[in-house]
Amino acid sequence: MTSLAELMDYDEVIEKYDPVLGLEVHVELHTNTKMFCGCANEFGGEPNTNTCPTCLGLPGSLPVVNGKAVESAIRIGLALNCEIAEWCRFARKNYFYPDMPKNFQTSQYDEPIAFNGWLDVTLDDGEIIRVEIERAHMEEDTGKSLHVGGATGRIHGAEHSLLDYNRAGVPLIEIVTKMIPGTGKRAPEVARAYVTALRDLLKALDVSDVRMDQGSLRCDANVSLSPKTTGALGTRTETKNVNSLRSVERAVRFEMTRQAAVLESGGSVTQETRHFDESSGSTSPGRKKETAEDYRYFPEPDLVPIAPSREWVEELRGTLPELPWERRARIQKEWNLTDEVLRDLVNANALDLIIATVEAGAKPDEARSWWVSYLAQQANSKGVELPDLAITPAQVARVIELVNSGTLTNKLAREVVNGVLEGEGSADDVIEKRGLKVVSDDSALEKAVDEALAAQPDVAQKIRDGKVQAAGAIVGAVMKATKGQADAARVREIVLARCS
Amino acid sequence: MTNDLIHATAAELAAKIHSGEISSVEVTQAHLDRIAETDGKVNAFLHVDTEGALAQARKVDEDVKAGKVVSPLAGVPLALKDVMTTEGVPTTVGSKILEGWLPPYDATVTRKLKEAGVVILGKTNMDEFAMGSSTENSAYGPTHNPWDLERIPGGSGGGSSAALAAHQAPLAIGTDTGGSIRQPGAVTGTVGVKPTYGGVSRYGLVAFSSSLDQAGPCARTVLDAALLHEIIAGYDEMDSTSINAPVPPVVAAAREGQNGDLSGLRVGVVTQFSGEGYQQGVLRSFEAAVSQLKELGAEIADVSCPSFDYALPAYYLIAPSECSSNLARFDAMRYGLRVGDDGTRSTEEVMSLTREAGFGPEVKRRIMIGTYALSSGYYDAYYGSAQKVRTLITQDFAKAFENFDVLISPTTPTTAFKIGERANDPMAMYKADLCTIPANLAGTPAMSVPSGLSDEDGMPVGLQIMAPALQDHRMYASPRRTRPRVAGLGVRRCEHQEGQGLPRPRRRRGGSRGRVLGLQGRP
Numbered sequence A: 001m002t003s004l005a006e007l008m009d010y011d012e013v014i015e016k017y018d019p020v021l022g023l024e025v026h027v028e029l030h031t032n033t034k035m036f037c038g039c040a041n042e043f044g045g046e047p048n049t050n051t052c053p054t055c056l057g058l059p060g061s062l063p064v065v066n067g068k069a070v071e072s073a074i075r076i077g078l079a080l081n082c083e084i085a086e087w088c089r090f091a092r093k094n095y096f097y098p099d100m101p102k103n104f105q106t107s108q109y110d111e112p113i114a115f116n117g118w119l120d121v122t123l124d125d126g127e128i129i130r131v132e133i134e135r136a137h138m139e140e141d142t143g144k145s146l147h148v149g150g151a152t153g154r155i156h157g158a159e160h161s162l163l164d165y166n167r168a169g170v171p172l173i174e175i176v177t178k179m180i181p182g183t184g185k186r187a188p189e190v191a192r193a194y195v196t197a198l199r200d201l202l203k204a205l206d207v208s209d210v211r212m213d214q215g216s217l218r219c220d221a222n223v224s225l226s227p228k229t230t231g232a233l234g235t236r237t238e239t240k241n242v243n244s245l246r247s248v249e250r251a252v253r254f255e256m257t258r259q260a261a262v263l264e265s266g267g268s269v270t271q272e273t274r275h276f277d278e279s280s281g282s283t284s285p286g287r288k289k290e291t292a293e294d295y296r297y298f299p300e301p302d303l304v305p306i307a308p309s310r311e312w313v314e315e316l317r318g319t320l321p322e323l324p325w326e327r328r329a330r331i332q333k334e335w336n337l338t339d340e341v342l343r344d345l346v347n348a349n350a351l352d353l354i355i356a357t358v359e360a361g362a363k364p365d366e367a368r369s370w371w372v373s374y375l376a377q378q379a380n381s382k383g384v385e386l387p388d389l390a391i392t393p394a395q396v397a398r399v400i401e402l403v404n405s406g407t408l409t410n411k412l413a414r415e416v417v418n419g420v421l422e423g424e425g426s427a428d429d430v431i432e433k434r435g436l437k438v439v440s441d442d443s444a445l446e447k448a449v450d451e452a453l454a455a456q457p458d459v460a461q462k463i464r465d466g467k468v469q470a471a472g473a474i475v476g477a478v479m480k481a482t483k484g485q486a487d488a489a490r491v492r493e494i495v496l497a498r499c500s
Numbered sequence B: 001m002t003n004d005l006i007h008a009t010a011a012e013l014a015a016k017i018h019s020g021e022i023s024s025v026e027v028t029q030a031h032l033d034r035i036a037e038t039d040g041k042v043n044a045f046l047h048v049d050t051e052g053a054l055a056q057a058r059k060v061d062e063d064v065k066a067g068k069v070v071s072p073l074a075g076v077p078l079a080l081k082d083v084m085t086t087e088g089v090p091t092t093v094g095s096k097i098l099e100g101w102l103p104p105y106d107a108t109v110t111r112k113l114k115e116a117g118v119v120i121l122g123k124t125n126m127d128e129f130a131m132g133s134s135t136e137n138s139a140y141g142p143t144h145n146p147w148d149l150e151r152i153p154g155g156s157g158g159g160s161s162a163a164l165a166a167h168q169a170p171l172a173i174g175t176d177t178g179g180s181i182r183q184p185g186a187v188t189g190t191v192g193v194k195p196t197y198g199g200v201s202r203y204g205l206v207a208f209s210s211s212l213d214q215a216g217p218c219a220r221t222v223l224d225a226a227l228l229h230e231i232i233a234g235y236d237e238m239d240s241t242s243i244n245a246p247v248p249p250v251v252a253a254a255r256e257g258q259n260g261d262l263s264g265l266r267v268g269v270v271t272q273f274s275g276e277g278y279q280q281g282v283l284r285s286f287e288a289a290v291s292q293l294k295e296l297g298a299e300i301a302d303v304s305c306p307s308f309d310y311a312l313p314a315y316y317l318i319a320p321s322e323c324s325s326n327l328a329r330f331d332a333m334r335y336g337l338r339v340g341d342d343g344t345r346s347t348e349e350v351m352s353l354t355r356e357a358g359f360g361p362e363v364k365r366r367i368m369i370g371t372y373a374l375s376s377g378y379y380d381a382y383y384g385s386a387q388k389v390r391t392l393i394t395q396d397f398a399k400a401f402e403n404f405d406v407l408i409s410p411t412t413p414t415t416a417f418k419i420g421e422r423a424n425d426p427m428a429m430y431k432a433d434l435c436t437i438p439a440n441l442a443g444t445p446a447m448s449v450p451s452g453l454s455d456e457d458g459m460p461v462g463l464q465i466m467a468p469a470l471q472d473h474r475m476y477a478s479p480r481r482t483r484p485r486v487a488g489l490g491v492r493r494c495e496h497q498e499g500q501g502l503p504r505p506r507r508r509r510g511g512s513r514g515r516v517l518g519l520q521g522r523p
């Protein structure tokens, strides 16, 4: 564990060093089948049920490339403005690991399917940084081990280990950036913004679930420091196990302050793999390898080269959806949003939700109002990101519809939303279960209005004199009397009718 | 009767079984008896599947009785090299590391054989993981050459070739990575074919060197080999390297070849495969075959393929490199042998102990060579250079095939050597594959047919015929045409090419027959 004394103050780091970033993101594709066999690409089943001779690496078995995965890889490459290889191969990455049935990973090495691209990343203040993409390549995931008997669930101290190969052979795309220099003090933010943008992009492409918490999007952050005095490149570390967007930012920041402290004390940064610890926000060295890892890559002889025709590539280009930033630009124009408002919506992760809510039938301002106020508060108090709230844009749109039709008041609508968030079902289910319905019986409302008018004769008089805005006081009294279960708009109509 | 059954060709047996003259059960039982009688001396089989074989035979007999159309080799017994997975039947690949493993699936070749009604008698012995040229590297003891039990039957598919020569089976399956079908064929006087790479599915073939491994037919006659070839060949979506093209018309070619006319056939004699290191008797037999071909109307000329000189070293970099990766999966985690798992050792230790105990010396040697050749800093010098040689060899073949229909050479520089003779000299052992390796590196088809006996030791000599990729039928057409001449030379022991005569070691005239008679206590 690194103590605080071993970290340099962040501002001082920036004064003395230029951080250089490199980000490697692994994305699990949500194809129906695995990368090289026909097994279902599914999680959560009984261990070792989604397996066959090929993904178990049984003697004699052979891989066959999943065409859909290649298609997804090409679409990702195109969306990242990459060149698509006219000819590329898989390679074997050889190392012994019990999670890996063949003791080699079928991956791509010096011939990736997509290379030389870029992704424009918008920072919190609206500044746009272009991140150069080195490559995007295809590979397969490993199985999972479960270490039994140890205190920590890690291999050290475990009595025995169980292996589950359901995940073995799941298609992965690894997306690697070129070195990202020159971000200065914004390096941690750039790292987060890049992964965020990539996540949104992959989501729009509909190629992956992109859930960092479930491991379908995994980020390794490479960080090095270059002394401003010499400009020489520093030694980099690779931090793994970074499981949320916020952690990406924290991990980069931590590494910067740690490496600077090491350098400052006259030491040198060790090139190593480090693990990010979510709870302490610090990184620690991975298991030391006694020998340098030599993966002995060579072209996979069991597979033939992949040579996507230019026609196919262009056809796939035609299938690219509106990309997140394109959509944002369009929405900004259509909804007439200022740069600032748009940025706030994006930063709050609200824009896509609002758009989806609008697509489900709501009006933009209504949808926006729900997501940026009440729902944002709920997310905040529950400590989750807005998109992770247990309510869908379609459900929000339904609530808005019920309000507009007069079935719910705003107050009741919030109660309905609470019910949905608590897992009581759809909006209609909650209304049913909780017995929530506006008082829409006009005779009951008329009675309440008459009582309120009688109680405030001077206000009644003002309304009769044409001061329509005075009606608010009567409406408020009626709403109070009906405990909020009345439709305010209807009450207002009745008030005005009574006073005309 | 039994004698006739075990000496008949597969084509003859099939005709009789399909006409109802004899039953597949009778034929199968005759071969099972023959195995029981002779295999104590030959050791061709690692596993005999009596029940499975008879069940399949009964099914074919029922189909025949019911008047169903059966496939051309339905009911005929076959010996399957133990490198092919067989569902529920042991598959050891000649290694201790897979002892007791029961595969949960059939190789595509196995499946095709079963679907064609071929009766699989059992699994044949082989050099461990197909690494070797003598079958001495089997973890289950060497196989003996039926022509001379003190000699090797070739390798790695010595079990399959010996089973044919010993009349334990009329058909066999081999796999050929550097000559493992052809060299055993040559030294046992049988026919062995390595089809075009990709012609026969590798799914379920336990890999030695993926880019070189190719399964193929073994038989005592060219026609039988062709019939078997057509059954096992064809595109397989489970094997990405399988070729999606029609199976070459090998049976038609084999039948057509019976007319013996070689007029206009352009035959190139590869000049690289001669000279030092070649047994004089082998060269004399080869020269005789060449002059026969000439007399039959073939246009013969020398052709130089200079890169073939580098084939052997290139092979011994590529094959070990791929094997070092292919064999990494044998780690005690999921199947096969597990050593040292006593609750105190780490996973890594159990992996090492298992691999130490489970692999034989030749396998370890090749894993080490391959690991070294692929390591960073050496890759370009070794694996990379070897791949360049491979390209040159392919180019030499292509150039040669511009002027020639087929190329020929001796299959192997020497006849079968004595068991133990080269056991401690890997280089001498590796040289047995000198002539056969180029076709593996280029992926082109090649076959070995008996060309007679060496006049020095009376042991069989093989003639190798090579053709361009996907032109497998050219090889099948040519050897048949050589037949009258070969027979005319009085090489009677090679008559089995014609599907008559068959190798009957006990009837051999001249030479040292006594050793062979060790096998002759048969009906």
Ligand SMILES: [Zn+2]
Residues within 6 Å of the ligand: A034, A037, A038, A039, A050, A051, A052, A053, A054, A055, A056, A169
């Ligand atoms: Zn599978």
